[in-house]
Every structure is written in structure tokens, then in C-alpha cells.
Amino acid sequence: MSTQVDIQELAQVAPKGCLPKELVSNTAFLLARVGVAIKLAAADELEKLGCGLYDYGVLATLGEGTQETQAAVADALGLDRSMLVGILDSLEENGLVERKRDPNDRRRHTVSITTKGKRRLVELREVTSEIEQTFLEPLDERTRKQLHEALLRIACAYDPRYVVGAGK
Amino acid sequence: MSTQVDIQELAQVAPKGCLPKELVSNTAFLLARVGVAIKLAAADELEKLGCGLYDYGVLATLGEGTQETQAAVADALGLDRSMLVGILDSLEENGLVERKRDPNDRRRHTVSITTKGKRRLVELREVTSEIEQTFLEPLDERTRKQLHEALLRIACAYDPRYVVGAGK
């Protein structure tokens, strides 16, 4: 039957373990797939160093900011405040972070990065840079910049927390 | 108290809920964030139609390919074969897909998309296109093409299943 033939011809064009063209041609699909792959890769690499996925983000936030309150850190990263507790617990256990009660409002904790935490931040920065390099390897410098700018625009459009970072 | 003042001044430079520049300047970080956001948005939209996240992918695979075996579909999409069972169960219950034993190898199931499934595929295609449009809205046509090409290169570099789709 002719149907059979058509189907087999198609099978040659689209080899067995191959994603449907329809999906691959959808930029949002690619974005989701690549994004999730990067997240998983990052989680793996960070775990090798005994770190959770968000440790780097938290340390980076504390490294740039002033003494922050837990709520401020959570909001900055888009994490629920309850999630931050466990992350800070482990960071504090490892001496990377300090929690102090705010004397002006004893409900609050002032969180700050320690010297040891800053050293760890440098390490994590290197690891995450390597992950970035690995994934961007197939792109030339110019294309990387275009990609970064496009992503930043997309991110800013649905989440204003990205906006300020655009400066540098 | 001066402490109070300092904090408020800083809050203007780096507004409260603002991501650290270090993270925003990392393309891999942006990629992961945007990618996950898209995945979540897609899951939401598809759920409104009573669909799981992978229903579209499975239907699209069946829509393009020949009669496929379950293993082939799973491999094409990068899903575990055990995960596909539940997905196909619900698709079959809704009459979107048919499973038949392969008479030549009775271990195998030949999966095919039904007429109703094809109609549903058209709907899901529209929904996912809308999601794509929403996220890409801040980009002009040229930038969108650059973005797509860059993502495709990245994806191909770590997963050969994307390669063939590059054609169109």
C-alpha cells in the first residue's frame, strides 16, 4: 500500500532515535531542554564539591550585597523563605555564612558571608564558569554575546529582578 | 540610626529583590532560569487542556514517524521507557493513541496516533506556539533566528538526537 511506502520514506528522513522536527524547530522547546540540561549538569558538578544547587546563588548574593536579611536573599533569588532555611543551615555548618539576630528587630536574622565563604565563592564561580564554557563551546564570541543579550531580554520581560543586572 | 539609613541608600543602588550581577552575567544561569520558566509555563498551559507535559512530545513523535514501538518513542524523546507507560495509558484512555501487539514480536507494542489524536496534536501545537511567541516577544525576527540557531548548536553538541532536525 502506498501509505506503507510513504511511511518508510519518512523513516529515512527521520532516523530512529531522533527528535521530531516539530519539537526541534520550536525555540521554546529547545530553550527548555537546554536549560534543564544545564541545571542538571550544574547540580551534578556542585554536588561533587558537597554543594547544593543554590549555594552558589546564595553566596553570590551575599558576596555582592550588604548584610542582608533572609527574606531579602530569598526574594532576590526567587526562592521561598522556607527553602532558604535548609540552604543556610548547611552553609552555616560549614562556616561559610553567619547568622546573627538583628538587635533592632529580633525576629530578623542578618546573614553575612564569612572569609571562608568568600573563598568558597571563588571556587564555585570557577565551577559555574566552566559549566558555562562547556555549553557555549560550540558558539563563537559574537554569538555568545547575542545569546546572552537575547536571554536577558526574555528574562527581564517576565521577571523584573533581572533588569538591574543588565548594566554590566 | 545610621545603619538603617545605609541600608535604605543601598536599596536604591541594588534594589531589594534584585539578582546579583554575577549570576545575571552568566549565560548558563540565564539559560537554566529561562528554560525552567518555560517548562513550568508549558506544564501549566497544557494542564489546562488536561494534558501532561509530555503528551505533546509523544503525539508529535507519533505524528511524524511511522508506527513506532514504545521503546523507540521513549528513546527519541529521551524518556525512560517506564515513564512512557503512564503517558500512553492516559493518551489511550482519551482515544488519542492506539496500542497493538506486534504479531512478529509479541513483546512489542506498536503505537500509533488516532484521528482524534491528530486533532488534539493540532491544538497542542497551537498552545505551544503561543508559549513560544509569549517568551520570544521581546525579540525581533532576526534575533529569534539567531537564538534558535545558537540553541540548536548547543543542543546538538551534547545530544545527537537534535542533529537531524537542524535541516528545517
Added chain:
DNA sequence: TATTGTTATACTCTATAACTATA
């Protein structure tokens, strides 16, 4: 013995809600 599809299990991640201590 190896493979296909299936089922069962367990584990990670995260979202939600309840709780405390302060305000």
C-alpha cells in the same frame, strides 16, 4: 539468557501550611 513493556519503590525537589517568637 536477553528484551519489551509493566509495575512497584524510593528519592529528590519544592510548594504549602502550620508554628514560634517577636513586633
Added chain:
DNA sequence: TATAGTTATAGAGTATAACAATA
């Protein structure tokens, strides 16, 4: 009453392993 941090609970999602039928 409301808020910051904490704790506890529950749910989604998925990875793993065991299983039955067939090769």
C-alpha cells in the same frame, strides 16, 4: 494583628529496580 524565620507535611516528578511475557 502582622511579620521573620522555622518546622512539618504533602505532592509532583522522576529514577531505579524488580517482574511477566516473549524471544
